Amino acid sequence: SAVISQKPSRDICQRGTSLTIQCQVDSQVTMMFWYRQQPGQSLTLIATANQGSEATYESGFVIDKFPISRPNLTFSTLTVSNMSPEDSSIYLCSSIRGRGETQYFGPGTRLLVL
Amino acid sequence: GDSVTQMEGPVTLSEEAFLTINCTYTATGYPSLFWYVQYPGEGLQLLLKATKADDKGSNKGFEATYRKETTSFHLEKGSVQVSDSAVYFCAALLEGQNFVFGPGTRLSVLP
Numbered sequence: 001s002a003v004i005s006q007k008p009s010r011d012i013c014q015r016g017t018s019l020t021i022q023c024q025v026d027s028q029v030t031m032m033f034w035y036r037q038q039p040g041q042s043l044t045l046i047a048t049a050n051q052g053s054e055a056t057y058e059s060g061f062v063i064d065k066f067p068i069s070r071p072n073l074t075f076s077t078l079t080v081s082n083m084s085p086e087d088s089s090i091y092l093c094s095s096i097r098g099r100g101e102t103q104y105f106g107p108g109t110r111l112l113v114l
Numbered sequence: 115g116d117s118v119t120q121m122e123g124p125v126t127l128s129e130e131a132f133l134t135i136n137c138t139y140t141a142t143g144y145p146s147l148f149w150y151v152q153y154p155g156e157g158l159q160l161l162l163k164a165t166k167a168d169d170k171g172s173n174k175g176f177e178a179t180y181r182k183e184t185t186s187f188h189l190e191k192g193s194v195q196v197s198d199s200a201v202y203f204c205a206a207l208l209e210g211q212n213f214v215f216g217p218g219t220r221l222s223v224l225p
Contacts (some may be wrong), residue, residue, distance in 0.1 A: 001160070031211075042203065043158075092157055100146065103205075103213055107157040113163045 002095050004106035012112045013083055020079045028073040030098050033049045037090040049076040061070045086090030119202050120216035127194055127223050135189040135219045137204035145206040147180055147187040165200045185220045194223045
Protein backbone atom coordinates (compact mmCIF):
# COMPACT_ATOMS: atom_id res chain seq x y z
CA SER A 1 0.00 0.00 0.00
CA ALA A 2 0.98 3.63 -0.39
CA VAL A 3 1.34 5.98 2.55
CA ILE A 4 0.08 9.46 1.72
CA SER A 5 0.46 12.58 3.80
CA GLN A 6 -1.22 15.95 3.35
CA LYS A 7 -0.43 19.38 4.71
CA PRO A 8 -2.12 21.24 6.27
CA SER A 9 -4.50 18.86 7.99
CA ARG A 10 -6.97 21.68 8.51
CA ASP A 11 -7.22 25.42 8.07
CA ILE A 12 -9.58 28.31 8.57
CA CYS A 13 -9.29 30.94 5.84
CA GLN A 14 -10.80 34.26 4.97
CA ARG A 15 -12.95 34.83 1.94
CA GLY A 16 -10.94 35.91 -1.12
CA THR A 17 -7.66 34.32 -0.06
CA SER A 18 -5.99 31.21 -1.49
CA LEU A 19 -4.70 28.04 0.16
CA THR A 20 -2.22 25.52 -1.24
CA ILE A 21 -2.51 21.92 -0.05
CA GLN A 22 0.45 19.60 -0.37
CA CYS A 23 0.31 15.85 -0.96
CA GLN A 24 3.31 13.55 -0.55
CA VAL A 25 3.36 9.83 -1.40
CA ASP A 26 5.97 7.53 0.09
CA SER A 27 6.79 5.87 -3.23
CA GLN A 28 6.56 6.58 -6.94
CA VAL A 29 3.05 6.27 -8.27
CA THR A 30 1.54 6.42 -11.70
CA MET A 31 -1.51 8.51 -10.98
CA MET A 32 -2.45 11.11 -8.38
CA PHE A 33 -5.89 12.61 -7.89
CA TRP A 34 -7.60 15.38 -5.98
CA TYR A 35 -11.10 14.98 -4.59
CA ARG A 36 -13.50 17.23 -2.74
CA GLN A 37 -15.85 15.91 -0.09
CA GLN A 38 -18.48 18.40 0.99
CA PRO A 39 -20.06 17.95 4.42
CA GLY A 40 -22.03 14.73 4.61
CA GLN A 41 -21.42 13.97 0.94
CA SER A 42 -19.52 11.45 -1.12
CA LEU A 43 -16.33 12.19 -3.01
CA THR A 44 -16.23 14.34 -6.13
CA LEU A 45 -13.19 14.07 -8.37
CA ILE A 46 -11.67 17.48 -9.06
CA ALA A 47 -8.82 16.48 -11.34
CA THR A 48 -6.08 14.04 -12.20
CA ALA A 49 -2.64 15.47 -11.46
CA ASN A 50 -0.34 14.68 -14.38
CA GLN A 51 3.39 14.60 -13.87
CA GLY A 52 5.08 17.24 -15.95
CA SER A 53 1.95 18.51 -17.69
CA GLU A 54 -1.32 20.26 -16.99
CA ALA A 55 -3.85 18.50 -14.81
CA THR A 56 -6.97 16.94 -16.31
CA TYR A 57 -10.05 18.57 -14.78
CA GLU A 58 -13.50 17.08 -14.35
CA SER A 59 -16.62 18.86 -15.46
CA GLY A 60 -17.37 21.79 -13.19
CA PHE A 61 -13.78 22.37 -12.11
CA VAL A 62 -11.36 24.79 -13.78
CA ILE A 63 -7.67 25.47 -13.57
CA ASP A 64 -8.09 29.10 -12.56
CA LYS A 65 -9.97 28.08 -9.44
CA PHE A 66 -8.04 24.91 -8.62
CA PRO A 67 -4.51 25.10 -10.04
CA ILE A 68 -2.63 21.84 -9.58
CA SER A 69 1.04 21.02 -9.82
CA ARG A 70 2.81 17.68 -9.97
CA PRO A 71 6.53 18.24 -10.38
CA ASN A 72 7.49 14.57 -9.82
CA LEU A 73 6.04 11.10 -9.25
CA THR A 74 5.58 11.48 -5.49
CA PHE A 75 4.35 15.03 -4.90
CA SER A 76 1.42 17.23 -5.89
CA THR A 77 -0.21 20.46 -4.77
CA LEU A 78 -3.76 21.75 -5.08
CA THR A 79 -4.50 25.45 -4.65
CA VAL A 80 -7.99 26.63 -3.81
CA SER A 81 -8.07 30.16 -5.18
CA ASN A 82 -10.17 33.18 -4.29
CA MET A 83 -12.02 31.17 -1.68
CA SER A 84 -15.64 31.57 -0.70
CA PRO A 85 -17.63 29.82 2.06
CA GLU A 86 -18.88 27.35 -0.57
CA ASP A 87 -15.32 26.00 -0.82
CA SER A 88 -15.51 24.74 2.77
CA SER A 89 -14.90 21.01 2.34
CA ILE A 90 -12.50 18.19 2.92
CA TYR A 91 -9.92 17.97 0.14
CA LEU A 92 -8.43 14.51 -0.38
CA CYS A 93 -5.38 13.46 -2.30
CA SER A 94 -5.14 9.91 -3.62
CA SER A 95 -2.82 7.80 -5.70
CA ILE A 96 -2.69 4.65 -7.77
CA ARG A 97 0.61 2.85 -8.12
CA GLY A 98 -0.17 1.26 -11.44
CA ARG A 99 -2.91 0.53 -13.91
CA GLY A 100 -5.72 -1.48 -12.36
CA GLU A 101 -4.41 -1.18 -8.83
CA THR A 102 -6.01 0.01 -5.61
CA GLN A 103 -6.50 3.70 -4.96
CA TYR A 104 -5.10 4.93 -1.63
CA PHE A 105 -6.07 8.14 0.09
CA GLY A 106 -4.41 10.75 2.22
CA PRO A 107 -5.96 11.82 5.54
CA GLY A 108 -7.58 14.88 3.98
CA THR A 109 -7.39 18.63 4.53
CA ARG A 110 -10.35 20.16 6.31
CA LEU A 111 -10.95 23.66 5.03
CA LEU A 112 -13.31 26.19 6.53
CA VAL A 113 -13.79 29.49 4.72
CA LEU A 114 -15.30 32.34 6.66
CA GLY B 115 -23.75 5.88 -17.34
CA ASP B 116 -21.54 4.01 -14.93
CA SER B 117 -22.60 4.30 -11.32
CA VAL B 118 -22.47 2.76 -7.88
CA THR B 119 -25.54 2.66 -5.66
CA GLN B 120 -25.57 2.01 -1.93
CA MET B 121 -28.34 1.62 0.58
CA GLU B 122 -29.19 4.90 2.17
CA GLY B 123 -28.21 5.57 5.71
CA PRO B 124 -27.89 6.27 8.42
CA VAL B 125 -27.86 2.73 9.71
CA THR B 126 -28.07 2.37 13.47
CA LEU B 127 -27.36 -0.98 15.11
CA SER B 128 -26.74 -2.31 18.57
CA GLU B 129 -23.37 -3.82 19.38
CA GLU B 130 -23.02 -7.46 18.21
CA ALA B 131 -25.79 -7.07 15.63
CA PHE B 132 -25.42 -8.36 12.06
CA LEU B 133 -24.58 -5.76 9.44
CA THR B 134 -25.41 -5.67 5.76
CA ILE B 135 -24.80 -2.65 3.56
CA ASN B 136 -26.01 -3.20 0.01
CA CYS B 137 -24.02 -2.07 -3.00
CA THR B 138 -24.81 -2.51 -6.67
CA TYR B 139 -23.02 -1.19 -9.71
CA THR B 140 -23.79 -0.34 -13.29
CA ALA B 141 -20.83 -0.61 -15.63
CA THR B 142 -19.70 -2.11 -18.87
CA GLY B 143 -17.26 -4.96 -18.51
CA TYR B 144 -16.05 -6.25 -15.18
CA PRO B 145 -14.86 -3.60 -12.77
CA SER B 146 -12.81 -4.21 -9.67
CA LEU B 147 -14.87 -3.50 -6.58
CA PHE B 148 -13.87 -1.92 -3.30
CA TRP B 149 -15.18 -0.96 0.10
CA TYR B 150 -13.60 2.02 1.80
CA VAL B 151 -14.23 3.18 5.36
CA GLN B 152 -14.00 6.73 6.69
CA TYR B 153 -13.78 7.04 10.46
CA PRO B 154 -14.78 10.38 12.02
CA GLY B 155 -12.29 13.11 11.20
CA GLU B 156 -10.15 10.89 8.98
CA GLY B 157 -9.56 10.15 5.30
CA LEU B 158 -10.67 7.04 3.44
CA GLN B 159 -9.09 3.70 4.19
CA LEU B 160 -9.33 0.64 2.01
CA LEU B 161 -11.36 -1.98 3.83
CA LEU B 162 -11.47 -4.79 1.26
CA LYS B 163 -11.59 -5.44 -2.44
CA ALA B 164 -12.41 -8.03 -5.08
CA THR B 165 -11.12 -8.00 -8.63
CA LYS B 166 -13.20 -10.67 -10.36
CA ALA B 167 -16.51 -12.47 -10.17
CA ASP B 168 -17.04 -14.75 -7.15
CA ASP B 169 -14.01 -13.29 -5.36
CA LYS B 170 -14.59 -12.64 -1.68
CA GLY B 171 -12.80 -9.75 -0.01
CA SER B 172 -12.42 -9.82 3.75
CA ASN B 173 -10.80 -7.74 6.47
CA LYS B 174 -11.41 -7.00 10.17
CA GLY B 175 -14.43 -9.33 10.20
CA PHE B 176 -16.03 -7.64 7.20
CA GLU B 177 -16.74 -9.60 4.01
CA ALA B 178 -18.09 -8.86 0.55
CA THR B 179 -18.52 -11.18 -2.43
CA TYR B 180 -18.38 -10.01 -6.04
CA ARG B 181 -21.64 -11.24 -7.62
CA LYS B 182 -21.59 -10.74 -11.36
CA GLU B 183 -25.10 -12.08 -11.89
CA THR B 184 -26.61 -9.47 -9.59
CA THR B 185 -23.89 -6.81 -10.14
CA SER B 186 -23.58 -6.54 -6.39
CA PHE B 187 -20.90 -6.31 -3.71
CA HIS B 188 -22.77 -6.23 -0.41
CA LEU B 189 -20.77 -5.61 2.75
CA GLU B 190 -21.45 -7.86 5.75
CA LYS B 191 -20.20 -8.32 9.28
CA GLY B 192 -21.50 -10.87 11.71
CA SER B 193 -21.08 -8.86 14.91
CA VAL B 194 -20.49 -5.12 14.81
CA GLN B 195 -18.66 -3.15 17.46
CA VAL B 196 -18.95 0.47 18.54
CA SER B 197 -15.56 1.07 16.90
CA ASP B 198 -17.10 0.17 13.51
CA SER B 199 -19.08 3.42 13.56
CA ALA B 200 -18.00 5.20 10.37
CA VAL B 201 -19.07 6.02 6.84
CA TYR B 202 -18.69 3.18 4.34
CA PHE B 203 -18.16 3.81 0.63
CA CYS B 204 -18.57 1.26 -2.12
CA ALA B 205 -16.46 1.96 -5.22
CA ALA B 206 -15.81 0.49 -8.64
CA LEU B 207 -12.68 0.73 -10.76
CA LEU B 208 -13.94 0.84 -14.30
CA GLU B 209 -12.14 -0.51 -17.32
CA GLY B 210 -11.33 3.05 -18.38
CA GLN B 211 -9.36 3.38 -15.14
CA ASN B 212 -11.90 5.72 -13.54
CA PHE B 213 -13.05 5.17 -10.00
CA VAL B 214 -16.73 5.64 -9.25
CA PHE B 215 -17.83 6.03 -5.64
CA GLY B 216 -21.18 5.39 -4.09
CA PRO B 217 -22.80 8.07 -1.91
CA GLY B 218 -21.63 6.49 1.35
CA THR B 219 -23.58 4.86 4.17
CA ARG B 220 -23.19 6.14 7.70
CA LEU B 221 -23.16 3.40 10.34
CA SER B 222 -23.70 4.11 14.03
CA VAL B 223 -23.23 1.26 16.49
CA LEU B 224 -24.68 1.79 19.95
CA PRO B 225 -23.28 0.09 23.06
